[in-house]
Amino acid sequence: MTAYIILIVVVAVLLLGVGGTVLLRPRGMHGVRRSRNRELDLTGSMPKVSDSGSGTGTDTITVPPAQRPPAEAPPVPPQPIIERPPPSAGRMVRLRARLARSQSGFGNALLALLSRDRLDDDTWDEIEEVLITADVGVTPARQMVSDLRTKVKVEGTRTPDDVREMLRTELLAQVETPASRSLRTQRHEGRPAVVLMVGVNGTGKTTTCGKLARALVGDGETVVLGAADTFRAAAADQLQTWGERVGAETVRSDKEGADPASVAYDAVSVGIEQEADVVIIDTAGRLHTKNDLMDELGKVKRVVEKRTTVDEVLLVLDATTGQNGLRQARVFAEVVDVTGIVLTKLDGTAKGGIVIAVQRELGVPVKLVGLGEGPDDLAPFDPVTFVDAILGG
CATH class of the missing domain: 3.40.50.300 (P-loop containing nucleotide triphosphate hydrolases)
Structure with a gap:
């Protein structure tokens, strides 16, 4: 009885050994044994799987690395639009109305005073005050008053047009200067x-x-x-x-x-x-x-x-x-x-x-x-x- 039991155990062990080998080494559909050997891909983040294609059981299959999205180009700042300004000639004439609105108070006051029928000392003092208030300066103001008084005495009767022309002549004489008003902005001697x-x-x-x-x-x-x-x-x-x-x-x-x-x-x-x-x-x-x-x-x-x-x-x-x-x-x-x-x-x-x-x-x-x-x-x-x-x- 004991010998019979021992015989059964030995047979069972042998059967298990044969089955384990089959599980560990299965054969492919064509009877060729295949084994896989994974290798590290140094050129990408994904590993490579080798498959030599020969019957040696050492096959390598290469899996390409994941495609990286192309880097986005930095945004290009918008280029400023280059303007073509108008020439400087005639600008003051075009802006004359704006200048007149801001300066006419000064001129109107002088015209009103000079148009009075009688120009006494008090009136001339008022004219001088208007000039000084307009930042003409004390000395130029007194010079203008002196010149105007002389013209009034010489010319006698004055119409509104006469008064305007007289004042215009005097103001131009004060504003004009022998020095040139032109800007020296031309190249010279090969330099700017x-x-x-x-x-x-x-x-x-x-x-x-x-x-x-x-x-x-x-x-x-x-x-x-x-x-x-x-x-x-x-x-x-x-x-x-x-x-x-x-x-x-x-x-x-x-x-x-x-x-x-x-x-x-x-x-x-x-x-x-x-x-x-x-x-x-x-x-x-x-x-x-x-x-x-x-x-x-x-x-x-x-x-x-x-x-x-x-x-x-x-x-x-x-x-x-x-x-x-x-x-x-x-x-x-x-x-x-x-x-x-x-x-x-x-x-x-x-x-x-x-x-x-x-x-x-x-x-x-x-x-x-x-x-x-x-x-x-x-x-x-x-x-x-x-x-x-x-x-x-």
Whole structure:
């Protein structure tokens, strides 16, 4: 009995051994034994499965790596639309109505006083007061009153037209100046003209640089802008925006507080390399009472002159500041030899007499006037148009 049981156990063990081998080594449909050997794909994140295709049982099947989506190109910023500004010629005539609205109070008051039947001392005192209030200045006002009194005595009877023509002649005599009002913005000796814009904070200096660039481009000239106001990043940004609108390159420093003279020098160098017609340099607004800042402005001019000549030094004055503007003008003239005046905000004040006062004080002409906030509201100053606008003629 025991032997029988042992025999059954041995047979069972043998049967299990044979079946295990079959399970571990199954044969394929064609009787070829297959085995799989997975290998690491070094060129992709997915493993490769080998299948040699031979009867050795070492077959390799390559699974391609997952396809990566193409990288998206960075968005291209929109290119600014380059504008074609109108030429500067005739701008003041086109803006004459706007000038007349702001200045007619001054002219109307003078016409009313001079049209009185009897011009006594009190009336002449009123005329002088109107002139002084209009920022003509005390000395020029007294000179005008003296001239007018003489003309009234000589001519005798006066019609309204006579009064207007008499006043027009006198105002033109005060506004006119022997100095040329033309801007020197033409290339010379193979180099661009250089315009240095100076003035205190708040006069619209940077805006004037941009508007002047527009006017020159409208006249067919090529312009390079120099952002030498390195103390305000916003000033450089503003100037660059003006330049982009008319296709003018702006030279600036990426470092706030950089040396203004260095930026101005670089701007002139770029202008020379590009054979530009004119380089306009914007400087930081300086208080005329700060000696160190004024000295720095003088340095900017000296450094530029190592590369080329400075053809224009334009002092930007706010027409609404009146006699305070004259004090500013005197100090700037001592430092950088001002060649011309730009009067901004002339459309917003009835004190057009500042034109007479500032020319008399400095002996240099008003060359440009700002007659509005629009991009093309900067105009070459024309005395006849100015006086006629004051008188409403």
